[in-house]
Amino acid sequence: MATTAAAPAFAPGKAAEYGTSGVWSWITTVDHKRIGALYLYTALFFFLFGGIEAGIIRWQLALPNQHVVSAEMYNQLFTMHGTTMIFLAVMPLSAAFFNFLIPLQIGARDVAFPRLNAFSYWVYVLGGLFMTIPIFFNAAPNGGWFGYAPLTTMQFSGGLNIDFWVMGLQILGISSLAAAFNFITTIINMRAPGMTLMRMPMFTWMAFVVQFLLVLAFPVITIALVFLLFDRFFGTNFYAIAAGADPLLWQHLFWVFGHPEVYILILPAFGLVSEILPTYSRKPLFGYNVMVYSGIMIGFLGFGVWAHHMFSVGMGAMADTIFALTTMLIGIPTGVKIFNWIATMWGGQIRFTTAMKFGIGLVGLFTIGGISGVMHSSPPADLQQTDTYFIVAHFHYVLFGGSIMGIFGGIYHYFPKITGRYLDEKLGSWHFWINFIGMNLTFFPMHYSGMLGMPRRVYTYDSGQGWETFNLMSSIGTVLIVIGTAIFVVNFLRSRKHGAIAPNDAWGAGTLEWSIPSPPPDYNFAEIPVVTSRYPLWDLKSPDKTAGIAHSAPDSLTITDAHAVPMHEETGGKTAAQLGIPMPFPTVKPAIAALAIIVMFSGLLFMHVGKFSVAMAVTLSGAVLFVGTLYAWLTSPLE
């Protein structure tokens, strides 16, 4: 069992049906850990893809009036860079951790709906390819990741480009929503005995908040996209200028989704960092309760600030005032988090592992993004900042300095748990420092180019505008990021096979997932643990260090320390069958159902080019395939 997860085998082997290795086993797997690994690999692939897009963008902008790529291709590149990084890289990287970690952290054997989980993954990967492949045919989405109407309507974007975007996002929405229902249920309903909500590890808490954001935000963009789809294919008037439509409808719907989306991207990284900092400081998270509440607060306020993306559209002084104030409010819980992280390290014994460096990097860099965020919460000032490179600088400090730093930290931290081997710390250190310097060199000068008047989303700019130095710096920084990321890729691929072997508790951490083997057996916990504190492993392993200091308030569950965590040594690597633990059957049905959804949507592409009968045939066959698969799925037993 251990070898399977240690070396995710993509090499085509003798594909024994429902085996544990070979391509077929990966297509049919319903194991949350293997699905997590699939998410990780796929999302890293898309991360590199989006990075290449960014590289071409920076190559084009390195010097004024350059034409490395055409305007058309550039517009596709920046649209797909944003869309890829948000929907195909950062969100699924978070999903990889949700999948892998949530059941382990709450003491469960799998997620609530393992097959739905597989379905989410397959919809994601197929939807991602659906959106990405067109760029090789110069037909990729080109309306920006925000896709403002009416530019995206048929009148102004007659090609297939926008269709790929609209349908791709709809498809990815299905994936995200299905996953969110799954994780909400898992966290509410599958916590081990004693794992009260206020004992949950902070990553699971932040993941929990994110699932609610997904559930409440995605329907809104679904509707906005349905309108656009109907406008493009059925001649409705939602964004039709001639019918008197209001383009702000799209903007409001988009940003009611789009702002919570920002927190969907950043909160998982906050969660990861809240696991990393305590581990390497050997201190519990400072102000756990406040961290939970501030996370909830951020999520809640996140729904009330969307129009700060629209200060320049002329909403009127009253709306500007209200949204300015709510936006400033959201700075408070975010600031609290930063201080609590610093206080977590204060008085600790900090080990500078690579994961810790990324964690500290997040705290330092996200602070910059947070400060510039407050700067454009002030509408009059924002009128000079919005749609310039200042904004590009801001959100890259949030998303690269925040999300990506946190996720890389998470990868270094959890790689031993996922694969049973450590990532190389020396290469990791190079990865961190080159990326850290490259990141700052790329994005810090953008504050300058923006405030010195450079608009966003321009495929070229004129010389003599005062932007040359800063753009060249940004492009040189990008080279460093590329080098740093290449080091990571080498490290990742090498360590998978040749890394140092990791024990169960690879880093001396305190939470449940470190109590089981690395990589965990398919059933995770031979015995469902009984949890008495936030850091049960610390209580167990170093009672001397924690003597007299409960990591959480005692409760009615009175059990001896020995029972606080499962005793894996006793199971001796037995299989689930030997232990009599029922495991869900592998099944290919979720993957087929996902494929059916892609087929259904693809029909509309034929409609665009006027082949109605083909469109009907394709969509109907997709629907039949979907319903048939769903029937087979629902009528076949889970385990």
Added chain:
Amino acid sequence: MSQKRPRQLASGVCIAMVALVLVACGQQYPNTTFTNNTDFNSDIYALWNRLLLLGTIVFVFVEALLLFTVFKFRRREGAPAPRQTHGNASLEIAWTIIPALILAMIAVPTVKTIWKTQAPAPAGAIVVQVIGHQWWWEFRYPQYGVVTANELYLPVGRTASFELTTRDVLHSFWAPQLGGKRDLITNHTNLLWYTPRDSLAGSVFNGFCTEYCGSSHANMRLRVYTVTPAQFESWAAHQANPAALSPAPAAAVNAPVPAKPAVNTASLAGGLTPPAPPPPAPVGAVAATEGYVFPRDKLNAWNVPMTPFPTGSNEVKFDDSLLAQGDAARGHELVGNMANMSKAPCLTCHIIKGEYPGVLKNDDMAKAPNLTHFATRHTFAGGVYNTDARTLARWVKNAPHMKPGSLMPTLGLGEYNPDPLVRKIMATGLDDRQIADIVAYLMSLK
């Protein structure tokens, strides 16, 4: 990793940041947002300075605290286990309240400035209708009867009140040195006003479209000339005049077009009612008074577009030696004569006030820039090219190659026209000689 390296790197980063600031101070920044050029921008600048000050204080404090913590509490061999603290209510309350206070220090002036800058424009303002098009700017001065494109004249000391609309997709109007931006929203009219300070007389500023609007979003730029009120009045009075048309060629012999002289130019001008209220100037007569035009030699280097001609598959080949032979009168015949419409359909989209009205009854029907005083503008094509004969010739020949996505069709003979409809309408294109004539004509529209 040794413990020294992070420190070295960190100090390296600090030095780099300082160097960046120094570099930033040593250059000229023609599009800087940090100016007091207008009342509006002074308000924004004051707000920005406060944001920057507080932001810097928070930045320095947090990062210093972070670095101190990280270095002070690094692991030491043999040190006792860290004390397991879980929180501290008073500390946590403190760092909730302090950020709230800092934010209040931002919120109060913010709200004041919002209401101040969004108040109605003061009376006596000059109204400028800014109309966005893919990918150029139309400026109308309804009080002066002026319609122009891509270049804006503003008198100093008088409030300019912009009414922003768009004919197609969303755009955003922004001249960074003069104030914040405001979006142009379809089916909305947005407002923005500011007053250029008196000291700006004789200055030029660059502006940009800052809402992504399709292929040539990067090529939608503008210039703002801030001039004295007297210069402005002179400019506006001249711009309101009909075009100064060149005399038509005496005989069809001169015209390279096959003789089909159905309409005599003189009778044409006399027989048809021009679209605009002011009566047409007599054909051939140069407008009586030369209006003010911002002198080209007073442009700064950064006001002059440096856009290179496209190369490779998009290169537009043109024999520049023909330009010297270009004849404005023949060009006038080509553009203004309905019979040549299938070759030179200029007036189906452009208005040249005083020229044969084509199919356009009013400015709202014009899909393309008003060319009445085209040659008084220093830039064209959304402000990405200089108004000169070489560029103009290539533009007329194949605009979509010169500017990605340009909605102006390809007019050059032998050039591939991607639009099948335009291909059908235009059985023949313009040859280089004819283009040289049209260029000469356009350059005469002073």
Added chain:
Amino acid sequence: MATAVAHEPHEHAHYTTTGLDHRKIAIWAFIGSECMLFASLISTYLIYKGRSIVGPFPHEAWTSPDGHVFKPILNIPVTSQSTFVLLMSSLAMVLALAAVENRNKPKPARITLGYRILSSSRLWLGMTALMGATFLGYQAFEFTSFVHEGLTIRTNLFGSSFFTLTGFHGAHVTVGVLWLLTLLAIDFKRGLTPKDALIVDICALYWHFVDVVWIAIFTLVYLIK
């Protein structure tokens, strides 16, 4: 070991923190999501209310440029009937669930007709589905008559937002009817027992939700002018 939970291999498969079935929690999350879906649709309808350039309009007459007079298009009496039918279907749904839940309860000494009616889950499931289908019939009638009167999804902002909103609701009712028919088929095939109460309960939650959404739509679109 300390707890029974840890020992019984088949026990913990069904162990849940809250004691509720996973599906019950998932359906609540799903309904939360659906609330935002319909909130977006209804908001759009309200934003575009009164902003159509051409008619027909919901509550006002409109004379087209060529002189044709369009009556106010919404027919409130007819839609009130369909609304009543849909509301009653929720009652039938409650009775269907009760019938399934009470199946194994001891029967009364005398089996009255009333008891037989109330304890027939087939009857009430069928009734619910039938009333749902009736509602859909009303909607089909409404849509076709609107199209005949000159309002399609392409006519104006009102047409686009009205048909999309009510169409989405109709699609939800359709899914509900198919769901109910599936339960009915299971009931006929092997009989629903109190063990199956959960799957009926989940369907009922969905059905009531769809019903409540219609009350919101009926009030905001039809009743408020």
